[in-house]
Structures are given as structure tokens and as C-alpha cells.
Amino acid sequence: MLSRLRDRPWTTALLIACVAQLLFLWGLGRPGKLSFDEVHYVPAARTLLALAYPANTEHPLVAKAFIAAGIALFGDTPWGWRIFGTLAGTATVLGVFACLQLLFRRTPVSAFGAGLAMLNQTLLIEARTAMLEVYLGAFTTLAIAALLWSMRGRPALRLTLSAVLFGLAVGVKWAAIPYVAGAGLLLIWGKSDQRDYWPGLSLFPALALFGLVSVGTYLATFAPAFFYAQDPLTLSRLIPFQVEMYQRQTQILAPHPYQSSWWSWPLLIRPIWYFYEPDNGVQRGVLLLGNPAIMWGGLVAVAACLWAGWRRRSRALLGVGLLWVGSLAVWAVIPKSLGFYYYYHLSSIWLCLALAAAFHAYAKGRFARANEWFALPVLMLFVYFYPIISAAPLSGPQAFNRWMWLDSWR
Numbered sequence: 001m002l003s004r005l006r007d008r009p010w011t012t013a014l015l016i017a018c019v020a021q022l023l024f025l026w027g028l029g030r031p032g033k034l035s036f037d038e039v040h041y042v043p044a045a046r047t048l049l050a051l052a053y054p055a056n057t058e059h060p061l062v063a064k065a066f067i068a069a070g071i072a073l074f075g076d077t078p079w080g081w082r083i084f085g086t087l088a089g090t091a092t093v094l095g096v097f098a099c100l101q102l103l104f105r106r107t108p109v110s111a112f113g114a115g116l117a118m119l120n121q122t123l124l125i126e127a128r129t130a131m132l133e134v135y136l137g138a139f140t141t142l143a144i145a146a147l148l149w150s151m152r153g154r155p156a157l158r159l160t161l162s163a164v165l166f167g168l169a170v171g172v173k174w175a176a177i178p179y180v181a182g183a184g185l186l187l188i189w190g191k192s193d194q195r196d197y198w199p200g201l202s203l204f205p206a207l208a209l210f211g212l213v214s215v216g217t218y219l220a221t222f223a224p225a226f227f228y229a230q231d232p233l234t235l236s237r238l239i240p241f242q243v244e245m246y247q248r249q250t251q252i253l254a255p256h257p258y259q260s261s262w263w264s265w266p267l268l269i270r271p272i273w274y275f276y277e278p279d280n281g282v283q284r285g286v287l288l289l290g291n292p293a294i295m296w297g298g299l300v301a302v303a304a305c306l307w308a309g310w311r312r313r314s315r316a317l318l319g320v321g322l323l324w325v326g327s328l329a330v331w332a333v334i335p336k337s338l339g340f341y342y343y344y345h346l347s348s349i350w351l352c353l354a355l356a357a358a359f360h361a362y363a364k365g366r367f368a369r370a371n372e373w374f375a376l377p378v379l380m381l382f383v384y385f386y387p388i389i390s391a392a393p394l395s396g397p398q399a400f401n402r403w404m405w406l407d408s409w410r
Contacts (some may be wrong), residue, residue, distance in 0.1 A: 007108040013097045014290035016111060020093045020118045024127040029078045030391035031284050035275035038130045039068060042081050053230035059239075062171035062221050063135040063203045071131075071270050081130040088138035089127025093117050093347060095141030100356050102148040103316040112371050113356030121291045121389050122348045128390075129286070132173050133345040139169035140176050140346060144323075147183055155198040156209065163210045167217025174249065176344070178330045180214055220384035248330060251335070252337045262331035265344035268295050269408050272341050275391060276400065282393040285400055288341060289385065293378045298324075298351030301358035308361045317355070320357045324350040328401065 034042055044056035045067035056064065066084040074080035097114035101107070117123055126134040143165035150158035170174035184231050187206050190197035198206055220240075233241060235381060244401035259268035271289040278284070302324045309318025327347040331339060359371040387394060404410055 023089045049252040063132040088134045091138040094391040100143035109360045114351035151197040155201045163213035167214040171221035194301040298323045312372040
């Protein structure tokens with residue numbers, strides 16, 4: 001059966017997606033009250049659903065529209081707030097599979113990376129929390145997959161799809177803008193390379209197509225704001241409103257107990273308690289903490305990809321390594337007064353790509369099954385941390401101490 005699945009990559013992807021969706025749905029109603037930044041985005045989604053007035057105007061509308069759709073379809077309940085987030089989490093897993101399949105064309109490599117994404121812990125938590133990050137991860141991952149797909153044929157159509165997905169990603173959060181710029185640079189490099197990765201589509205039409213569609217999609221995501229009962233958006237205010245958003249996003253904020261610097265995120269120095277209090281009669285907790293095996297092992301994998309990519313002239317390996325480096329480097333220059341560990345969500349996904357790529361590059365001979373050995377501690381750690389990443393019932397208020405490896409995790 002396994003040999004048959006190797007020859008049917010998208011059947012494998014569908015099976016992994018089903019497992020991921022079940023995992024994300026299990027216990028979705030826990031906690032039964034708003035947690036962490038849900039207190040901002042769920043009320044904003046309610047206001048958007050009612051088309052009442054502008055709310056949470058420092059971020060675009062796409063993620064809040066999905067939360068609002070969940071409320072409309074499933075009620076103003078924890079399931080309604082979070083249901084579309086689980087689908088976005090599953091889409092992220094599929095996006096990881098697609099990226100690896102397009103880069104390496106090896107179903108075991110793609111399945112391994114997708115499995116890591118499912119078990120990296122941050123994706124589970126974000127998929128079950130009504131915030132922005134899971135939608136940002138889904139659209140960005142799928143957009144990159146579509147961009148890679150456009151290099152395989154039918155470039156205009158597939159590049160348009162990628163541009164739409166990138167526009168939606170920016171419509172979730174402006175943190176996707178550097179990826180749009182990176183895609184533009186990839187287009188320039190790909191057209192200048194002797195292999196010409198987008199044959200039949202010259203450089204300037206390709207850039208124009210990509211830029212116009214991505215920007216147009218982003219601006220179109222503000223359509224609901226034109227129908228607010230109070231202070232509706234107008235065409236003349238659409239561009240000035242972007243300036244207002246920038247001013248809100250770059251304002252100086254008061255210190256926060258969970259703030260952290262970008263360089264600390266890969267080291268797991270300061271995770272975030274999204275929730276820790278009694279809920280439905282029992283103590284529950286949700287700690288945004290990446291799987292240590294993936295988060296720390298992934299750093300070695302990034303270095304391995306960069307080294308192998310340089311030595312072997314492998315564009316795929318080098319690209320995977322640079323994707324993670326770039327995703328972290330942008331936070332060193334983005335003018336944000338405060339940083340938080342959840343900003344590392346996209347980077348944590350790219351670590352899964354790097355691990356799959358590194359094992360593919362180096363696991364040869366008697367180490368051919370090294371990825372399976374690595375998967376064991378990943379799974380064990382996921383099970384070990386599951387009670388405090390899933391809001392499972394805990395024994396009491398001090399139960400969290402069992403999982404506190406570092407004082408900074410408290």
C-alpha cells in the first residue's frame with residue numbers, strides 16, 4: 001500500500017489533510033471562552049458581520065471575514081469563531097506538501113514535511129484560535145505553491161492564481177508583503193536564468209500581471225467596508241486609509257508581559273500563554289510553544305540546506321534555506337514597537353520545509369531512514385505537550401509546572 005501511495009502523491013496529500021483536519025477539530029470548543037487576541041478579532045468579526053462600523057482598523061479584513069462567516073454559519077460560539085481556522089490549518093499542511101512536491105518530486109519527502117507541519121504545535125494552536133496567523137500561513141503557503149506550480153507550465157494562468165493568493169495573504173496581514181516582494185524578485189531571477197522558468201511569458205508582462213492582480217485582489221478585500229452603516233469606506237478614502245493603517249501598526253505601544261525580540265523566537269525563549277484559567281469547571285491552558293524537536297532541529301536543517309544548496313548548486317535547497325532566513329530577517333527591520341512569538345508562525349512552517357529538504361539531501365546509505373528516527377521524538381513531544389496546547393483538563397492551577405523547561409516559559 002505504501003508503495004502505491006508513493007506513486008499517487010495527491011492521494012497521499014488528501015489522506016494527510018483528513019488526519020490534520022480531524023486533529024484540528026478535536027476539542028475545538030476548548031476553551032469555551034475567548035482566549036488571548038480572540039478578544040480583539042471575534043468582536044471585530046461580529047461588527048463586520050453586522051456591517052455596523054469600522055473595527056480593528058489596524059489590520060485588513062480577510063481573516064475577520066472568515067471568522068464572521070463561521071459565526072454566521074455555526075453560531076456565535078467557540079466552534080463558530082474557530083471552524084474556518086481549522087480549514088486554514090489543513091490548507092497550510094496541504095501547501096507544505098505541494099511546495100515540497102513541486103521542489104523535489106518525492107512523495108515521501110512531501111509527506112514528511114506535511115506531517116511535521118501538522119505536529120509543529122504552533123499550527124495546531126493557531127488553527128484553533130480565532131486570530132490572524134493561521135489565515136496568513138494558509139494563503140502565503142498556498143501562494144508560494146502556486147508560484148512554484150507556474151514554473152511547471154501554463155505560466156500566465158498559474159501566476160495569476162499565485163497573485164490572487166498573495167493578495168489575500170496581504171489582505172489578512174501586512175506581514176505577507178515581504179513575500180510578495182520576494183515573489184517578484186524570483187520572477188526577475190527566473191526570467192534572467194538560462195532555463196527561463198516561465199517560458200512564453202516575458203519579464204515585464206509577468207511582473208505587470210503579478211503586481212496588478214495581487215494589488216487588485218488586496219484592494220478588493222475591502223469591499224465590505226463600503227457597506228458599513230456608519231462611516232463607510234469610499235473610493236477616495238481607500239488609499240488614504242492604507243496610510244492610516246500604517247500609522248496604527250507602527251505606533252508606540254506600552255510594554256507587554258509577553259513581548260519578545262525577533263532573535264529569541266527560534267530559541268523558544270518566550271512562548272505565550274494564550275489561556276490559563278478555569279473553564280467549564282476545570283483548569284485549562286493553551287501555551288503557544290513550538291515543538292522543540294522541530295524548532296531547534298529545524299535550525300540545523302536550515303544551515304544544512306544553505307550549505308548543500310551552495311555546494312551542490314541546488315536551487316531548491318538554497319531557496320528553502322533562504323525562505324526561513326528571509327522570514328526572520330524582515331522582523332529585524334519592520335518598524336514594530338513590540339514583538340511577539342506568534343509572529344514566528346510563518347517561519348515555523350518554513351522549518352518543516354527545511355527539515356524535509358535536509359533529510360532528503362543528507363539521509364543516504366545507512367542513514368536513509370533518519371527522517372523516521374527524527375519523527376519519533378517529534379511525535380513524542382507533541383503527545384507530551386498536548387495537554388497544554390489543546391486546553392485539555394489539567395489537575396489544578398499549578399499543573400503547568402510539569403511542562404516548564406525554562407523559567408521564561410512561565
